[in-house]
Amino acid sequence: MKEYKIYIGLEVHVELSTQSKLFCGCKTKFGAAPNTQTCPVCLGLPGVLPVINRKAVEYTIITALALNSRINKNCRFARKNYYYPDLPKNYQISQYEEPLASGGWVEIKANGKTKKIGIERIHLEEDAGKLIHGEIKEDKDFSFVDYNRAGIPLMEIVSRPEINSPEEAYEYLVNLRQIVRYLGVSDCNMEEGSLRCDANISLGEENRMGTKTELKNMNSFKEIREGLRAEIKRQYELLSRGEKVIQETRVWDPKKKKTFSMRGKEEAHDYRYFPEPDLPPLFIDKSWVERLKAIIPELPQERFNRFIHQYGLPEYDAGVLTESKDIADYFEECVKFFPKPKMVSNWVMGDFMRLVKKEDMTKIKISPASTADLLSEVEKGTLSTTMAKEVMEEMFKTGKGASQIIEERGLKQISDEESLDKVADEVVKENPKAVKDWQKGKSQAIKFLVGQLMRKTKGKANPQLANKLIEKKLKNLSG
Amino acid sequence: MKKKIIDIDQVRYIAHLARLDLSPQEEEKFTHQLERILSYVEKLQELDTKDIPPTSHVLAVNNVFREDELSFSLSSQEALSNAPSRKDSYFKVPKIVG
Ligand SMILES: [Zn+2]
Numbered sequence: 001m002k003e004y005k006i007y008i009g010l011e012v013h014v015e016l017s018t019q020s021k022l023f024c025g026c027k028t029k030f031g032a033a034p035n036t037q038t039c040p041v042c043l044g045l046p047g048v049l050p051v052i053n054r055k056a057v058e059y060t061i062i063t064a065l066a067l068n069s070r071i072n073k074n075c076r077f078a079r080k081n082y083y084y085p086d087l088p089k090n091y092q093i094s095q096y097e098e099p100l101a102s103g104g105w106v107e108i109k110a111n112g113k114t115k116k117i118g119i120e121r122i123h124l125e126e127d128a129g130k131l132i133h134g135e136i137k138e139d140k141d142f143s144f145v146d147y148n149r150a151g152i153p154l155m156e157i158v159s160r161p162e163i164n165s166p167e168e169a170y171e172y173l174v175n176l177r178q179i180v181r182y183l184g185v186s187d188c189n190m191e192e193g194s195l196r197c198d199a200n201i202s203l204g205e206e207n208r209m210g211t212k213t214e215l216k217n218m219n220s221f222k223e224i225r226e227g228l229r230a231e232i233k234r235q236y237e238l239l240s241r242g243e244k245v246i247q248e249t250r251v252w253d254p255k256k257k258k259t260f261s262m263r264g265k266e267e268a269h270d271y272r273y274f275p276e277p278d279l280p281p282l283f284i285d286k287s288w289v290e291r292l293k294a295i296i297p298e299l300p301q302e303r304f305n306r307f308i309h310q311y312g313l314p315e316y317d318a319g320v321l322t323e324s325k326d327i328a329d330y331f332e333e334c335v336k337f338f339p340k341p342k343m344v345s346n347w348v349m350g351d352f353m354r355l356v357k358k359e360d361m362t363k364i365k366i367s368p369a370s371t372a373d374l375l376s377e378v379e380k381g382t383l384s385t386t387m388a389k390e391v392m393e394e395m396f397k398t399g400k401g402a403s404q405i406i407e408e409r410g411l412k413q414i415s416d417e418e419s420l421d422k423v424a425d426e427v428v429k430e431n432p433k434a435v436k437d438w439q440k441g442k443s444q445a446i447k448f449l450v451g452q453l454m455r456k457t458k459g460k461a462n463p464q465l466a467n468k469l470i471e472k473k474l475k476n477l478s479g
Numbered sequence: 480m481k482k483k484i485i486d487i488d489q490v491r492y493i494a495h496l497a498r499l500d501l502s503p504q505e506e507e508k509f510t511h512q513l514e515r516i517l518s519y520v521e522k523l524q525e526l527d528t529k530d531i532p533p534t535s536h537v538l539a540v541n542n543v544f545r546e547d548e549l550s551f552s553l554s555s556q557e558a559l560s561n562a563p564s565r566k567d568s569y570f571k572v573p574k575i576v577g
Contacts, residue, residue: 057544143575
């Protein structure tokens with residue numbers, strides 16, 4: 001069986017989270033009623049002039065810097081001409097020969113080693129409208145267009161074909177998305193289309209790529225991995241039978257788990273690009289780039305390393321905590337108030353993140369100081385971990401502080417030896433059978449008695465202390 | 480006779496890219512007209528432009544920006560008021576291969 005080398009290149013489109021569109025002041029909010037966020041500019045009406053949104057340019061530069069790309073001092077926009085109803089102007093304002101940035105890389109882990117996936121270019125363009133295909137019976141011969149999305153700034157990041165497996169592609173996307181989210185330039189939400197990805201795939205030899213196909217319509221990172229696997233398998237089978245791969249665009253069908261040829265859309269790949277006459281060129285000087293460099297936050301990889309060194313956390317913890325910037329920020333804030341990093345880490349990674357998964361981080365009502373309070377109660381022994389969990393859930397719901405909830409619900413753990421001693425006496429008196437069992441050597445009996453004590457105190461007794469006291473009583477009785 | 484600059488196949492190709500339906504008479508007519516226009520413009524080729532960078536803008540300005548601020552948008556009724564065909568709040572177009 002012949003071995004082929006897999007070559008994958010990814011084109012990632014990221015909608016930038018600016019308030020307004022790239023060339024006009026329309027909103028970019030997702031989910032608005034159809035055609036309520038348009039104006040003469042983004043509808044391409046005659047006589048209008050686009051003006052570039054500075055923030056969109058800066059977001060692209062920031063991303064390029066974070067991806068180690070070279071910012072092109074002179075760059076400009078170009079018209080990409082094609083006729084399709086999602087484009088109101090019949091051209092898309094994009095960039096062609098002079099993109100904002102070239103080169104750079106994203107680091108991934110491949111077979112336990114670090115690998116750099118090269119970036120070809122990063123450019124800025126406007127998004128197109130959204131087409132809805134006739135789902136209604138009498139309208140099956142029509143499509144419907146919503147231009148709310150038309151003109152939203154779209155950053156395109158094109159990788160070199162240096163990705164050599166579907167797993168590497170997945171890893172590349174996860175790391176790229178993490179960086180972009182850290183930068184705060186996009187929420188990268190695939191369900192809402194603010195991150196989209198097309199792939200180029202070919203099977204070749206060590207230093208020679210084969211004929212590539214372009215793959216579209218993958219709606220999650222998992223689908224991208226699946227789609228790539230299916231397309232590789234298809235190409236492999238063709239080549240093994242001595243047949244040829246045809247250069248074409250294919251679509252992934254997530255239900256049939258196969259890729260299908262997108263017949264007929266090939267012909268018009270003649271975009272007749274030319275410099276956009278309505279937009280003066282950009283000149284990105286050093287001082288502007290330096291200013292932007294200064295506001296780039298610490299990136300995931302650096303933060304991961306710092307968490308290990310500064311807080312002495314295991315790699316696993318550092319990885320989980322730095323996965324999202326919000327969680328990492330939260331952890332660090334908590335540690336400021338409660339300087340026991342590993343304890344904070346366990347707490348944040350466990351119960352806290354379980355609750356966060358259900359809710360948006362921005363809606364979280366528990367301040368880091370409050371979490372720190374809760375943890376110090378646990379440390380002092382006033383609160384068991386089980387009770388702490390309950391308290392946190394309440395903090396989540398109500399936004400009340402830890403001590404307030406503990407007070408209100410009378411949750412304080414009983415660590416007072418005198419009062420527990422009395423309860424232990426009662427328990428031993430009321431359960432003579434268990435005491436006998438213990439005396440006969442059934443060590444399990446002690447667990448039963450401690451359980452009885454916990455029941456009498458409604459779970460509030462300090463478990464270690466309860467255990468100690470019961471054991472003492474038993475020994476006294478037998479001694 | 481001088482070599483033709485444009486032929487009828489190119490005219491058909493460009494018409495197709497622009498989604499224009501031309502009759503055979505129109506194809507002929509536009510080929511002639513475009514030929515005349517292009518020959519006229521070709522006069523510019525006589526100039527030596529070897530060391531001159533291509534001009535895309537006549538004004539020496541760059542970095543014209545707007546801040547990321549919201550301005551007015553049209554209502555969907557206004558946005559759709561010139562649409563030849565619509566349904567509810569959508570522009571209605573002939574079906575595109577999905
Ligand atoms: Zn607009």
